[in-house]
Amino acid sequence: xxxxTLLEVRGLRTxxxxxxxxxxxxxxxxxxxxxxxxxxxxxxxxxxxxxxGFSLIQLIDPPGEIVAGSIVFKGEDLRGATAERLRAxxxxxxxxxxxxxxxxxxxxxxxGEQMAEAVLEHRAMPRAEALALAxxxxxxxxxxxxxxxLRQYPHEFSGGMRQRVAIxxxxxxxxxxxxxxxxxTALDVTIQSQILYEMQKLARDTGTAVIWITHDLAVxxxxxxxxxxxxxxxxxxxxxxxxxxxxxxxxYTSGLLGSSAAMVEPGxxxxxxxxxxxRIDSRPSGCPFRPRCDRALPLCAEIDPPPTPEGPRQYRCxxxxxxxxxAP
Amino acid sequence: MTAFILQRLIQSIFVLLAxxxxxxxxxxxxxxxxxxxxxxxxxxxxxxxxxxxxxxDLPVWxxxxxxxxxxxxxxxxRSFVHxxxxxxxxxxxxxxxxxxxxxxxxxxxVIGVPLGLYAxxxxxxxxxxxxxxxxxxxxxxxxxWKGMMLILLFSVLLGVLPTAGRGETISLFGIQTSLFTxxxxxxxxxPALNLAIPNMALLIRVVAAxxxxxxxxxYVKYARAKGVRPRxxxxxxxxxxxxxxxxxxxxxxxxxxxxxxxxxxxVFAWPGMGKLLIDSIYQLDxxxxxxxxxxxxxxxxxxxxxxxxxxxxxxxxxxxxxTRA
Amino acid sequence: xxLSPETMTPVRAGVLKRLRNRPTLRGAGILLAILVALALLxxxxxxxxxxxxxxxxxxxxxxxxGAASLTxxxxxxxxxxxxxxxxxxxxxxxxxxxxxGLSATLGxxxxxxxxxxxxxxxxxxxxxxxxxIVDFMLGFPSILVALVLLSAIGRGVDKVVLxxxxxxxxxxxxxxxxxxxVERRKEYIEAAVNFGLPTRHIMLTHLLPNAIGxxxxxxxxxxxxxxxxxxxxxxxxxxxxxxxxxxGLLIANGFEFLLSGEYWIAVFPGIALVLLIMSLNLVxxxxxxxxxxxx
Numbered sequence: 001x002x003x004x005t006l007l008e009v010r011g012l013r014t015x016x017x018x019x020x021x022x023x024x025x026x027x028x029x030x031x032x033x034x035x036x037x038x039x040x041x042x043x044x045x046x047x048x049x050x051x052x053g054f055s056l057i058q059l060i061d062p063p064g065e066i067v068a069g070s071i072v073f074k075g076e077d078l079r080g081a082t083a084e085r086l087r088a089x090x091x092x093x094x095x096x097x098x099x100x101x102x103x104x105x106x107x108x109x110x111x112g113e114q115m116a117e118a119v120l121e122h123r124a125m126p127r128a129e130a131l132a133l134a135x136x137x138x139x140x141x142x143x144x145x146x147x148x149x150l151r152q153y154p155h156e157f158s159g160g161m162r163q164r165v166a167i168x169x170x171x172x173x174x175x176x177x178x179x180x181x182x183x184x185t186a187l188d189v190t191i192q193s194q195i196l197y198e199m200q201k202l203a204r205d206t207g208t209a210v211i212w213i214t215h216d217l218a219v220x221x222x223x224x225x226x227x228x229x230x231x232x233x234x235x236x237x238x239x240x241x242x243x244x245x246x247x248x249x250x251x252y253t254s255g256l257l258g259s260s261a262a263m264v265e266p267g268x269x270x271x272x273x274x275x276x277x278x279r280i281d282s283r284p285s286g287c288p289f290r291p292r293c294d295r296a297l298p299l300c301a302e303i304d305p306p307p308t309p310e311g312p313r314q315y316r317c318x319x320x321x322x323x324x325x326x327a328p
Numbered sequence: 329m330t331a332f333i334l335q336r337l338i339q340s341i342f343v344l345l346a347x348x349x350x351x352x353x354x355x356x357x358x359x360x361x362x363x364x365x366x367x368x369x370x371x372x373x374x375x376x377x378x379x380x381x382x383x384x385d386l387p388v389w390x391x392x393x394x395x396x397x398x399x400x401x402x403x404x405x406r407s408f409v410h411x412x413x414x415x416x417x418x419x420x421x422x423x424x425x426x427x428x429x430x431x432x433x434x435x436x437x438v439i440g441v442p443l444g445l446y447a448x449x450x451x452x453x454x455x456x457x458x459x460x461x462x463x464x465x466x467x468x469x470x471x472x473w474k475g476m477m478l479i480l481l482f483s484v485l486l487g488v489l490p491t492a493g494r495g496e497t498i499s500l501f502g503i504q505t506s507l508f509t510x511x512x513x514x515x516x517x518x519p520a521l522n523l524a525i526p527n528m529a530l531l532i533r534v535v536a537a538x539x540x541x542x543x544x545x546x547y548v549k550y551a552r553a554k555g556v557r558p559r560x561x562x563x564x565x566x567x568x569x570x571x572x573x574x575x576x577x578x579x580x581x582x583x584x585x586x587x588x589x590x591x592x593x594x595v596f597a598w599p600g601m602g603k604l605l606i607d608s609i610y611q612l613d614x615x616x617x618x619x620x621x622x623x624x625x626x627x628x629x630x631x632x633x634x635x636x637x638x639x640x641x642x643x644x645x646x647x648x649x650x651t652r653a
Numbered sequence: 654x655x656l657s658p659e660t661m662t663p664v665r666a667g668v669l670k671r672l673r674n675r676p677t678l679r680g681a682g683i684l685l686a687i688l689v690a691l692a693l694l695x696x697x698x699x700x701x702x703x704x705x706x707x708x709x710x711x712x713x714x715x716x717x718x719g720a721a722s723l724t725x726x727x728x729x730x731x732x733x734x735x736x737x738x739x740x741x742x743x744x745x746x747x748x749x750x751x752x753x754g755l756s757a758t759l760g761x762x763x764x765x766x767x768x769x770x771x772x773x774x775x776x777x778x779x780x781x782x783x784x785x786i787v788d789f790m791l792g793f794p795s796i797l798v799a800l801v802l803l804s805a806i807g808r809g810v811d812k813v814v815l816x817x818x819x820x821x822x823x824x825x826x827x828x829x830x831x832x833x834x835v836e837r838r839k840e841y842i843e844a845a846v847n848f849g850l851p852t853r854h855i856m857l858t859h860l861l862p863n864a865i866g867x868x869x870x871x872x873x874x875x876x877x878x879x880x881x882x883x884x885x886x887x888x889x890x891x892x893x894x895x896x897x898x899x900x901g902l903l904i905a906n907g908f909e910f911l912l913s914g915e916y917w918i919a920v921f922p923g924i925a926l927v928l929l930i931m932s933l934n935l936v937x938x939x940x941x942x943x944x945x946x947x948x
Contacts, residue, residue, distance in 0.1 A: 059553055
């Protein structure tokens with residue numbers, strides 16, 4: 001399914017400055033996405049998955065700053081790109097869908113204007129033509145009477161409808177990559193699955209690669225080709241989604257699977273990972289997952305485990321879950 | 329929409345009524361106007377005749393009804409000093425005040441909005457701090473003092489602008505205005521600037537706060553993620569959101585501009601209705617004071633109504649209160 | 654464990670700059686204390702009693718700053734048209750301005766707090782009536798209300814104070830009502846009511862002391878407003894009488910000489926007024942912010 005490499009991220013490090021130092025929210029992330037591939041970027045809140053998403057299009061504002069790493073998109077390192085070059089890529093080649101559809105649309109501008117500008121800022125064409133494109137995109141995400149809808153304002157749309165607007169907007173320029181930052185978490189479950197279905201279909205139809213950022217393993221299992229599990233600002237395990245979810249090697253992935261309701265057999269007990277994800281300003285030494293890990297060794301307190309490749313997957317653990325007992 | 333306007337009109341009439349009662353009793357109720365009107369050498373019989381003629385022998389509430397009856401016919405009494413209708417006297421001075429107020433509002437917007445936008449978009453720059461510190465002075469220094477300092481600087485030290493009075497006027501649709509003559513504008517510059525300063529400071533604050541807030545909103549970040557150019561983000565997404573508080577400020581401050589023009593007109597000897605009010609207070613010309621307050625109130629409520637309608641037109645989320653089912 | 658501080662980048666430098674403390678307003682506090690002390694001590698330290706016409710020498714009129722009088726003393730800030738020492742006039746004027754500002758604020762505070770408390774305690778028609786009056790008062794520019802009132806009752810220190818009280822009480826009433834309403838919903842008040850304590854007792858010993866804090870803080874900012882209003886009214890000639898000039902009236906008296914270059918008669922009292930207003934504003938604002946009260 002995945003074509004040639006579209007995006008290659010190496011050693012990405014994004015910090016947030018404070019009076020007494022800087023805290024790394026993204027701490028050496030490696031990712032790669034092929035053309036037309038759907039990558040699920042999974043983690044608890046505070047794991048740095050959203051900051052990673054924003055870092056990819058360099059939409060990080062002070063006190064945040066990207067301090068290290070390379071982001072190579074279609075052979076071009078975006079970290080060396082000018083502001084204008086980044087602007088030209090955003091929304092055109094790399095589109096983004098935000099988490100909260102209630103906050104992302106400007107309340108005092110019409111839907112039509114906010115959709116049309118996404119086209120007009122990248123391509124010179126008559127306004128009417130841009131609006132026609134917008135209407136067609138709205139139709140594609142299942143919004144009826146798109147011409148009327150374009151003249152309306154965000155407050156006249158429900159949350160689910162607004163997120164469809166955001167998805168339609170992302171599709172307008174037929175981008176190579178869509179970064180979707182938990183686009184369905186603010187919506188109720190039925191709308192969530194509808195939108196998931198539509199997204200998957202659209203990505204397939206248009207050949208657009210998708211990075212789907214979520215805390216929900218069920219969503220990833222349904223949607224993604226590959227998965228990257230983030231913990232404490234780094235990718236702790238990555239690989240084909242079936243392989244990783246069927247037989248996780250990292251104790252954290254295994255724990256996440258255990259706590260994910262949809263993965264539990266009917267009648268089985270829901271397992272919790274003990275403890276809380278570490279705040280980004282109070283990480284332990286060695287492996288960051290060690291305090292919550294029931295497989296921790298003395299070594300884990302001293303040396304941060306490096307990425308270990310194993311076939312098509314990679315994990316960062318000194319004492320990985322044995323293959324046989326992986327699935328809980 | 330119609331229901332809303334009707335509702336606000338009724339409210340406005342009540343406000344006018346309340347003002348008329350308060351002002352009538354405050355100004356006529358205290359002290360004896362006859363003492364001011366009648367020279368001491370006038371005989372007692374003539375004095376009584378005058379009292380009857382002016383209706384001052386009637387109970388106070390009846391005097392008020394007479395006053396209101398006349399007011400409804402557009403007659404707010406006759407100036408004790410000038411002997412002409414108080415309304416006519418004020419209306420003759422109205423163009424001078426209106427052009428002063430309009431120009432100062434325009435100055436406040438033209439200078440205040442860009443400065444506020446700059447301060448809001450780059451809040452940590454040195455220039456922004458200077459601008460924000462300036463707004464504190466603009467707010468808190470007394471208007472008459474700022475006016476005097478403007479005169480000292482531009483008239484006395486630099487000698488570039490006249491100190492007082494209204495310049496050449498030309499007639500436009502039957503109204504005398506100094507807005508379209510060079511000499512007139514020169515005379516208008518300092519008073520208009522002085523009257524504009526507090527509102528300029530207020531607009532800078534409002535726009536800066538609005539811009540900082542809007543820039544931090546998700547919709548701005550989203551617009552950036554769509555690749556919208558910074559110029560359009562500021563000019564359309566941010567400014568369109570700031571417009572709402574700006575219009576509110578302009579509306580609210582319009583009334584105080586008319587009121588504060590009394591101070592500026594006094595400092596710059598500007599022959600508007602504010603100067604007339606102060607002169608009338610000195611000369612105990614009560615009908616003019618009462619007429620001024622009534623007209624000023626009428627002006628306030630009218631402008632407030634217009635602002636409410638404009639406000640609803642600007643913000644799609646606002647449904648005018650009266651249109652509720 | 655904290656991560657090691659990153660190397661200094663432009664972004665980091667900007668963040669640190671913003672985090673650094675803004676300069677303290679101690680200077681404003683010291684200035685205010687000096688101004689208040691000068692006003693209090695005016696009769697002791699002023700070289701001349703500016704209200705005593707016998708002490709003035711008309712031959713000394715409109716002397717520039719630093720000029721010597723006929724009797725040999727120095728007029729450090731010059732003299733006015735009556736030959737009055739400006740330094741003395743400013744010290745006494747400062748006294749009048751502060752006195753008017755403080756007593757007007759106090760008066761407005763007492764009336765406003767009482768009205769707000771009554772509105773909050775009794776609610777219903779009483780509350781509605783009081784708040785209607787408050788809305789009405791706040792709907793008009795203060796300068797206009799004060800001007801019209803003074804046009805009816807004439808000028809005088811007491812009358813200016815009355816006018817300022819009239820335009821300022823409403824804002825305190827609104828604040829007090831809001832604060833008292835919040836307080837009334839708390840459990841201890843409900844307990845006191847259930848216990849059968851008399852209404853007056855609840856109002857004065859529970860509601861008042863617990864709700865008045867934020868009102869007092871706002872009042873501290875409003876003193877500057879009261880002083881500005883007094884100065885403006887006096888400048889317009891409807892404020893304090895000529896026999897007891899405040900800073901505003903001193904400025905008005907010097908205005909006509911401004912154009913002929915005898916700037917000191919208006920400018921020095923003006924500087925005193927500006928310093929007084931600015932220091933009051935800064936100190937009051939600081940107080941408001943450190944106590945986290947929104948006006």
